[in-house]
Amino acid sequence: MSKPAKTHKIKMMEEQLAKKLNRQVVGSLVGCVHCGMCNDCCHYVLSHPDDPKMTPSYKADQVRKLFKANHDWTGSVFPWWVGADKVPLTDDDLDQLKDIAFGTCTNCRRCTINCPMGVDTATLNRIMRGLLTNVGVMPEGVRVVSKDQWELGNQMGVLKEDYIDTLEWMSEELEEDLGHGEAAIPIDKAGAKIMYAINPREVKYDPRTIKEAALIFWAAGEDWTMPTEGWDNTNFGLFSGDDGLGGASAKREYDKARELGVDKIVISECGHGYRSTRHEGVNWSGDAEPFPMESSVMTMLRYIKEGKIVVDPTKNSQRATFHDSCNNARSCGFYEEPRELLRLVTTDFQEMYPNRAEGFCCTGGGGAMSMSEYTPRRLKSGEIKANQIRETGAEIVVTSCHNCVDGLGDLIKHYELGCEVKQLVDLVANALVLEECAVMKGRPATAPVPEAPVPTAEVEAAAVPAVAVEAPLSGRKILVVDDEEDIRTFLVTVFEDAGAEVMEASDGDECIEKAKVFRPDLISLDLSMPGKSGVDAFVELRKTAETEEIPVCVVTGHPEFRQVIYDRPVPPPEGYLNKPVDEDKLVSYVAHIVDAKDEKAN
């Protein structure tokens, strides 16, 4: 039986592969001796011991076969001898390759540092991803996120007005906390010393970290700004293998920094964002002169060492452990500074083992968060990390990476670890002794000392009644949808205490019926429900004329929600909150969503 002819996509992949070859890549392609030493270093292998296809060598062989068939002597003449005969020929073969390249590897590089030959297997997997992306074969989440980063300049599709609105919202919150507007976030300030670039996840789902960073910059007396363009430090080109997207995304940041005339780009805590902006983006974009850049971790550490901010570690007394982001530790050698900072702001730090460049992946990286179809496999592969955390007895897991925040959050829920995830910015802000910081120096002794905001749930709960003039959700109608009665009762009580009129629904069908009748100002939607799931209900809400404009805030404890954020069959939800929900964060967040909708309508 004759072999099928190569499809056009395969031919394009072969052409593209030729353009990606350099000495280092070729060295990795020819250097593998199939010794299997990488096998026991991979978290996918260790958690799927009965599946030999998880081995890193097998994954790298997918691109190696293509190389050998087209560029290697023996492979060109005797392809069957070196396994180059089993190359993809049809588009069905490409679907299998997609599953291997995107679904069985987070490109964490643990295999690379454990290879006796120095083969960079993770880079080879990224090359395969790039070849597939180039011919349009990729998970739907990757497609959507890449499109948004190309078109809107950020990977979560945040519109410029929503981004600026979020910064202004955080500035308002700081003003409420401090009693003055000195700490307001400067936007597009020309000539500032620092341009702060963030992860769009902070805008969309966790703006508190923006507020905390702003507080720290203000306390240190820093001359800083956040830009209206090029503000996204993340880079989906790293995950998709698309060097073009990688270069374009990084260039946006560098160009904006030059336009504003800042001295330095400070990158918020994001593993792949740091690696892409600080290192890979320079190479992808062909930037002749790398712009000075540093992680916000180094910035905060420097502030403490220089005495610009003073911290009290006793304010963070819970046992903490530190998870090294793969991109930070293995690809950037960035692992001592976070520890140094952590030791300054906590009193009980327990290492997990192994750590630093030998740390295990949390399975949140490599774009895994955007590929909901691989969630069960990803969670299983994270068992090793879960066991590491459990052994430390830590109450908080600290990390300097937003993908790791999500990845670890999923593992904590899935494996019931009973701890929470924080970033260093959270701990530094919490530990600030504001009256001793640089911004307070030189103030007259009679000047009032602004109260330092302590962004913990308990203190925020105590502060809110003193600040709020009227119930924040007064006059609003909210529909609470959750199959668990206790959670529904809790949410209803919280919203009613905040002044809202509340209706309840316990499943997806009831949600849609009541949404049509009640026409709420917002729907608080759980995703994991029996019968019609929250995801299906959400899609139907968006596709129904009477309900498509109703803002939705997803309140869930399961990772399935990422499907609606990344795959985006319909416009994504306006908000997302992780269970268990903080009362005050919920009210504040929901109030912001409905107020923002009113402003747009006006």
Add this chain to the structure above:
Amino acid sequence: MHESSSLLQTAEVVHWAALIIMAVVYSLRLRWLFNFKPGADKSAPGAPGRTDKKRGANYSLFNVAMPWSMESTRKGFAFYLTFVIFHLGVVAGITLAFLSTITPNFVANPVFARICGSTLVLAFLVAIYRVFRRLFTPVMKLISTPDDYFSLFMLTAWFGLGAVTQAHLAGVQGFESVNILVAYLFLTSFFLVYVPFSKISHYLYYPFTRIWIGRALGHRGSYPIVRG
């Protein structure tokens, strides 16, 4: 060179010719590799105080002699030992082949014979273990190609024949036939010609791949690996 038989003389000539062919093909291989453009990292060095491309390269190049430096060799120390024995066997076998044609009296020396012979016997046993591993471990079966199998089978046979050849050269009773040495030289010749076209040529690339990854990760500050 030996004068005892014309077949042996032919084997010796073929052996040296094979070496020259191997050297020529290896030169062409290196030229092919270096025809590809070099990758470069234009980003600023990674970790202040820890960033050093040269130190990273040295660490990477010599980590083969530091089994504690990689988790894979640390945790798989027994396998690492088999790796050492296997490759010492290769050194012993090549040394035996060349010295047998240049200084046959030296290879007959009892001390040399014991060291070389023992190494080849141990390497043979390790090779047998590796054959079973490659044939019966699911992961190894999945990733192995005909080249992987053939290279291993050939080396296993070569180690075994090398041990027998050493016994012959040392004058051990029962191994008197000169055809043992002839067979060994012909097999070594085949090995020398085959290697540049097979996975065994990995040792040609080894210094380059190690230096390149070492420089890359040294520049970023990830190498040398620090354990906490």
